[in-house]
Amino acid sequence: MKKRIFFFILTVAFLLLTGCTNNVPVSFDIDATIQAAIATAMKDSEPLSQEVLDYSQNLQSTQIAADVDRKISQAIAEAKQSGELVSESLITPTPTLSVSSGSSENCTNKFAFVSDVTFPDGTMTLPYTTFTKSWYIQNIGTCTWNSGYKIVYYSGDKQGTAESFPLFSSDKITKTGESVVASVKLYAGESQDKTYTTYWAMQSDDGEVFNGGESQNIPLSSKFVVGSEYNFYENLAGAICSDDDGYFYCGSSDRSSGRGVAFYEGSPTVESNYAGQPAIVIGTPLTEGGTTRVSFGPVQVPLGTWLRASISCRPNAPLCNANVRLLVQVEGQTTQQVTETQEFNDGFTTEWNVELSDYGYHDQSLTYTFEVEAIGGGDLDDLIVIQLPRLTDQSPQL
Numbered sequence: 001m002k003k004r005i006f007f008f009i010l011t012v013a014f015l016l017l018t019g020c021t022n023n024v025p026v027s028f029d030i031d032a033t034i035q036a037a038i039a040t041a042m043k044d045s046e047p048l049s050q051e052v053l054d055y056s057q058n059l060q061s062t063q064i065a066a067d068v069d070r071k072i073s074q075a076i077a078e079a080k081q082s083g084e085l086v087s088e089s090l091i092t093p094t095p096t097l098s099v100s101s102g103s104s105e106n107c108t109n110k111f112a113f114v115s116d117v118t119f120p121d122g123t124m125t126l127p128y129t130t131f132t133k134s135w136y137i138q139n140i141g142t143c144t145w146n147s148g149y150k151i152v153y154y155s156g157d158k159q160g161t162a163e164s165f166p167l168f169s170s171d172k173i174t175k176t177g178e179s180v181v182a183s184v185k186l187y188a189g190e191s192q193d194k195t196y197t198t199y200w201a202m203q204s205d206d207g208e209v210f211n212g213g214e215s216q217n218i219p220l221s222s223k224f225v226v227g228s229e230y231n232f233y234e235n236l237a238g239a240i241c242s243d244d245d246g247y248f249y250c251g252s253s254d255r256s257s258g259r260g261v262a263f264y265e266g267s268p269t270v271e272s273n274y275a276g277q278p279a280i281v282i283g284t285p286l287t288e289g290g291t292t293r294v295s296f297g298p299v300q301v302p303l304g305t306w307l308r309a310s311i312s313c314r315p316n317a318p319l320c321n322a323n324v325r326l327l328v329q330v331e332g333q334t335t336q337q338v339t340e341t342q343e344f345n346d347g348f349t350t351e352w353n354v355e356l357s358d359y360g361y362h363d364q365s366l367t368y369t370f371e372v373e374a375i376g377g378g379d380l381d382d383l384i385v386i387q388l389p390r391l392t393d394q395s396p397q398l
Contacts, residue, residue, distance in 0.1 A: 109210045110141035111202060113218060117181055118237040121223040126230045126391060127190045128300040130161060130365070132238060133222045134183040137212065145174040148205025151182050154219045156199040161185040164203065188226045197223045232296055232368070232389040233278050236264050240295045243285045250294065253281070255380060260285045260292030260372075268385050270312040271347050277310075279387040284322060284374040290382075291374070297367035298331055301391055305356050307368070308396065309389040311341060312349040317381035320345045324384055326354065327369040328361055335369065342375070343384055353396040 117134035125131060139145055149167040153160050165184045167174075174180045184200055199219040203209050212218040232239075241250040243260030253263040261283040270276040284290040313320035321344045329335040338359060341350045356362060368391075372384045 107143035108141045109143045109202070109204050109208055110139075110214070110216065111210070111212050112138045112140045113212050113220065114138055114179060118183075119186075119222065119224060119235065121221070122225065123234050124225045124227045124229055124231065125188045125235075126228075126299060126301055126305070127188055127192060127226055128302075129188040129226075129230065130298070130300075131186055131188070131235075132183050133186050134181050134237075135220050136179060137182050137220070138179040139174050139176055140214075142176055143204065144176070145180070146205055147171055147173075150203045151184050151200050151220070152203045152209060154199040154201040154209075154211070156221070157196040159186045159189070159196050159198045159222075160200075161187055167202070182220065184222075186222060186224070188224065190226075192227055193225075195223065195225050197221065228393045230299055230301075230391040231278075232370075232386075232391075233264055233280050235296060236262070236280060236294075238296070241293070242295075243292045244287065244290055245285070253283075255283055255286065258286040258378075260290065261383075262292060262294045265385075268387075269315055270310075270349060270385050270387065271315055271345060273315045276312070276385060276387045279385050280370070280389060282370060282372045282384050282386065283380075284372055284378045284382040286378040286380070287374070288377050289374055290378040291371060293327075293369050293371045295367055295369040297329075298365035299368070299391065300365045301356055301362055302393075303357050303362040304393055305362060305391050306393070306395055307338075307352065307354040307356060307389075307391055308394075309352045310349045310387040311343055311352060312385045312387065313343055313345045314381070314383050314385065315345075317345050317383065319379040319381035320383065321375040321379075322382050322384055323371075323373045323375060324350075324386075325369075325371040325373070326352065327371055328356070328359070329367040329369070330361070331365045331367070335367075345381070349387075351396070355395070356391075 114136040117136050119125075119131060119133045145167060147166065147168045147170065150164045151167060152164040162185070167180065167182055172180075182202075186198065189196065199221050201209050201211050201219050210216055212220065236250050239250045239262070241248050241252075241260070241262045245259060248259055248261075251263050252261050255261055261281075263281055265279050265281050268276045268279050268281060280294065282292050282294060284292050307326065311324050322342070323340060324343050325340045326338045327335050328338050336359070338356075339352060339354055341352075343350060356366075370386060370389070372382070374382050
């Protein structure tokens with residue numbers, strides 16, 4: 001049942017990422033366009049399988065490199081021109097590994113942190129959640145990185161699902177000056193209202209362990225909070241986005257190709273022209289019955305967890321008309337539809353308040369898919385705003 005909403009303007013500063021390269025740290029906006037990507041070559045695989053989730057992370061290292069490098073180069077040039085350079089913040093935790101001087105017999109291993117790719121520091125997640133943390137790093141040494149290089153646990157909370165993770169899953173290499181996405185799998189503990197900080201270093205193919213920065217004292221870090229809420233919009237970087245033609249970058253808002261889109265907005269205007277709250281905006285392909293899907297997970301939820309969101313068209317979009325569905329999949333089982341609403345431009349929003357345990361969904365690893373299907377021919381008006389999509393232990397106030 002639809003209800004009117006009356007929101008005051010809420011501005012949220014979100015996903016402002018900082019970066020440094022060649023020992024010149026600068027602040028720049030990677031945008032939401034640099035997101036997890038999956039090649040259409042995986043179309044014969046199970047879209048929600050762990051293999052696809054893993055593969056999406058590996059492909060980021062080649063598919064987003066050019067875009068990030070362009071943004072970094074532009075940011076550095078602008079920072080040098082304006083003289084606004086940010087001083088480097090050095091982290092010197094007590095190591096649990098012996099870090100070498102960074103030099104091998106014929107070359108030197110060094111890297112520079114560029115930005116977070118997924119799960120920026122401060123992200124909140126539910127207990128028992130397993131997620132992939134990714135950083136974008138640049139090879140500023142003289143050694144060429146190969147498939148023998150790893151990301152290894154260095155110090156802090158031991159939240160990795162393993163002590164080390166390969167930098168590459170294939171024979172890819174990264175030469176001096178090139179950049180790559182480095183990823184580890186982390187596990188959120190059972191304690192709520194707790195902050196975890198974990199540090200990771202690199203290890204070469206001959207066993208040399210080294211940290212980032214020119215002085216090699218800056219490990220890769222992840223800081224996350226285990227709490228009572230999981231916000232989907234904060235985790236769009238780790239989602240899998242697809243439409244009828246295959247996979248696409250989560251974060252894309254360009255509809256010129258006629259394909260589906262999915263991107264973040266901090267304060268979108270919704271029907272009735274009220275400024276909304278943080279949201280994921282999903283657009284259908286511009287085809288008859290075109291469908292876009294955005295999948296998150298797997299995320300394990302305890303008993304008493306609600307999935308809550310507010311669904312709306314854009315204002316002044318008279319042709320907006322789409323079916324919006326929530327699909328849930330238990331790992332290894334068939335995807336099930338949990339709820340569905342038809343959304344059109346009538347000046348109202350639809351509230352989703354789904355108690356997952358009503359469907360037997362608790363204490364399981366679940367994948368959640370937001371699906372938007374155009375009713376009739378796809379139109380530019382078919383942009384659905386999903387405000388504050390979240391998993392929470394807070395039940396709705398009736």
